[in-house]
Amino acid sequence: xxxxxxxxxxxxxxxxxxxxxxxxxxxxxxxxxxxxxxxxxxxxxxxxxxxxxxxxxxxxxxxxxxxxxxxxxxxxxxxxxxxxxxxxxxxxxxxxxxxxxxxxxxxxxxxxxxxxxxxxxxxxxxxxxxxxxxxxxxxxxxxxxxxxxxxxxxxxxxxxxxxxxxxxxxxxxxxxxxxxxxxxxxxxxxxxxxxxxxxxxxxxxxxxxxxxxxxxxxxxxxxxxxxxxxxxxxxxxxxxxxxxxxxxxxxxxxxxxxxxxxxxxxxxxxxxxxxxxxxxxxxxxxxxxxxxxxxxxxxxxxxxxxxxxxxxxxxxxxxxxxxxxxxxxxxxxxxxxxxxxxxxxxxxxxxxxxxxxxxxxxxxxxxxxxxxxxxxxxxxxxxxxxxxxxxxxxxxxxxxxxxxxxxxxxxx
Numbered sequence: 001x002x003x004x005x006x007x008x009x010x011x012x013x014x015x016x017x018x019x020x021x022x023x024x025x026x027x028x029x030x031x032x033x034x035x036x037x038x039x040x041x042x043x044x045x046x047x048x049x050x051x052x053x054x055x056x057x058x059x060x061x062x063x064x065x066x067x068x069x070x071x072x073x074x075x076x077x078x079x080x081x082x083x084x085x086x087x088x089x090x091x092x093x094x095x096x097x098x099x100x101x102x103x104x105x106x107x108x109x110x111x112x113x114x115x116x117x118x119x120x121x122x123x124x125x126x127x128x129x130x131x132x133x134x135x136x137x138x139x140x141x142x143x144x145x146x147x148x149x150x151x152x153x154x155x156x157x158x159x160x161x162x163x164x165x166x167x168x169x170x171x172x173x174x175x176x177x178x179x180x181x182x183x184x185x186x187x188x189x190x191x192x193x194x195x196x197x198x199x200x201x202x203x204x205x206x207x208x209x210x211x212x213x214x215x216x217x218x219x220x221x222x223x224x225x226x227x228x229x230x231x232x233x234x235x236x237x238x239x240x241x242x243x244x245x246x247x248x249x250x251x252x253x254x255x256x257x258x259x260x261x262x263x264x265x266x267x268x269x270x271x272x273x274x275x276x277x278x279x280x281x282x283x284x285x286x287x288x289x290x291x292x293x294x295x296x297x298x299x300x301x302x303x304x305x306x307x308x309x310x311x312x313x314x315x316x317x318x319x320x321x322x323x324x325x326x327x328x329x330x331x332x333x334x335x336x337x338x339x340x341x342x343x344x345x346x347x348x349x350x351x352x353x354x355x356x357x358x359x360x361x362x363x364x365x366x367x368x369x370x371x372x373x374x375x376x377x378x379x380x381x382x383x384x385x386x387x388x389x390x391x392x393x394x395x396x397x398x399x400x401x402x403x404x405x406x407x408x409x410x411x412x
C-alpha cells in the first residue's frame with residue numbers, strides 16, 4: 001500500500017544537543033537520610049543516571065540497535081478524529097501458515113518491549129521446528145514513541161482499540177490474535193469486546209478479575225469458597241495491596257491532571273527520568289537494568305513524536321465519560337467476562353502489579369491457557385522474553401488452547 005512507509009529512527013543532532021544542555025543544567029531536590037526507594041527514585045541513582053545520560057549514553061548506537069527492528073508508519077483514521085500517523089513494527093514470517101499476532105504495549109513502556117520477542121516469534125530458531133510462527137505486529141500507541149497523538153478530547157479505550165484493529169485490517173488481516181500487558185491488556189480486551197469476529201484470541205500477562213460470585217460465576221465461586229489460597233496467591237494479594245496503597249499515586253495524578261504533570265516531564269529530562277525510572281525499579285522482578293537500557297528507554301519518551309507528556313492522557317481519557325454510557329468501554333468492563341468466541345490466555349508472574357487468585361482471573365472469559373511463573377514482573381516481554389515466547393507458542397501452537405483459531409491469513 002502506498003501509504004505504508006518504511007521508517008527509520010533518526011533524531012536530529014539539534015535535539016541531542018538540547019538534551020545534553022538540559023541535563024547539564026539539572027537542579028536536584030534534597031533527600032531524607034535512609035530514604036532509599038521508600039520515597040521514590042533515590043537521589044544518588046538519579047544523579048548517576050543523569051550524568052551517564054549526559055556524558056556516556058550513545059543515542060546513535062541505541063538508535064542503530066532499535067533500527068534493526070522492521071519499522072513502518074501509516075495513516076489511521078479513527079471515527080470522529082483527524083487521521084493519525086501510526087508507527088509500528090511489522091515482520092511477516094517466511095512461513096505460509098503464520099498466525100497474525102498484534103502486540104500492544106502500555107505505560108511506561110513502548111515498542112521497545114517488542115525488541116526481544118519479534119524476531120523469534122516471526123522466525124522460530126532452528127531447534128524449535130514445532131513452534132508456531134507469527135506475522136508479528138507491534139504498534140506505538142497514539143501519543144507514544146513515533147506515533148502522533150489525537151488533538152481533541154475523547155480518545156479513550158475504544159479509540160485505541162479501533163486504531164490497532166484498523167492497522168491489522170490495513171495490513172491485510174481480517175482475523176488475528178493479540179498479546180498485551182498494562183494498557184495493552186485493556187486495549188486488547190477492548191478489541192475482543194468490540195471486534196470478536198476479527199480478534200480470535202488474546203493472551204495477557206497482567207492479572208485482572210474480581211472475586212467470583214454465585215450469581216455470575218457459580219462454579220468458580222464454589223471453588224473459591226472451598227479452596228484455600230496457595231502461598232503464591234497469598235503473596236500475590238500482598239503485592240496487590242502494596243501497589244494499590246503505596247505504588248499507584250502516579251495513576252491518580254495522570255488520571256486527573258495530566259496536563260499539570262506534563263509541564264515538568266516535557267521541560268525536564270531529569271524529571272522524566274525519575275518519573276519512569278521509579279516504575280522500572282518497582283515494577284520489575286529484580287531485573288538488572290543497565291544504565292544504557294534505562295537511558296534508551298527514557299529517551300524514547302523524550303524524543304517521542306508527540307512529546308514526553310502526550311502519553312499520560314490515556315489515563316484521563318480512559319477514566320472519564322465521553323460517549324453513550326450504554327456502549328462505553330471502561331477499564332472495569334474489560335475486566336468482566338468477555339465471550340463472543342474470543343479465547344483467553346493468562347500468564348501470571350510474582351512481581352506484577354496485581355497478582356490475583358486463579359479463581360478471580362478466570363472470571364474474565366473463556367480461559368484456554370493458564371501458566372504461573374516463579375519470576376518476572378510488569379514488563380514481562382522485556383524481563384522474561386523466553387517465558388513470554390514459550391507461553392505464546394504453547395497457547396497458539398499445535399495442541400494449544402487457541403491452536404488454529406485464525407483461518408484466513410494474508411498480510412501486506
